[in-house]
Amino acid sequence: DAKTTQPTSMDCAEGRAANLPCNHSTISGNEYVYWYRQIHSQGPQYIIHGLKNNETNEMASLIITEDRKSSTLILPHATLRDTAVYYCIVRGVTGANNLFFGTGTRLTVIP
């Protein structure tokens, strides 16, 4: 599966949109982009995933560039409870029994 590159840390003001970037320049055509987050001492929480098109759900939006080499997770109105480590993961269609979490981006929402 393709590797991803994320900034180590980011801050965001409470109530503002948090935009978390991810680079996955070696992604192949049949690999999905996933986002998870992990709040201290809890299990990873699924946020959203996509293949080619932008996606939106009740938690976030996922914007994937046309060449699919990068993506951005958008939390539209960040709250203090969104403070967590966010992981961008690329996962293949078949034989996809593993998720490589890497080190992620530590997002701190500031009051």
Added chain:
Amino acid sequence: NAGVTQTPKFQVLKTGQSMTLQCAQDMNHNSMYWYRQDPGMGLRLIYYSASEGTTDKGEVPNGYNVSRLNKREFSLRLESAAPSQTSVYFCASSYSKSGGSPLHFGNGTRLTVT
């Protein structure tokens, strides 16, 4: 709908003791997984079960055994615990093993082996 439930939440073992970590999901998922998370290492796959009746090794299976008891339950057993198995263990499930099927995780079992 509780999602993925793991028991116990915390456990301390002495070297050589055995124990079983329990995991159950109520989402009618077919695939289940066991991961461990160590500081600075990310999550590593121990074993997975693509469907009821099947199990396969992941990245770090040594020292562990698993049982897919039924569709809902997937247990992880440590036969002779070692300090190197001190970790946080997460169970996860997904509708299928396909790449388009998200995994949903439990809140973990924190195991210390002394």
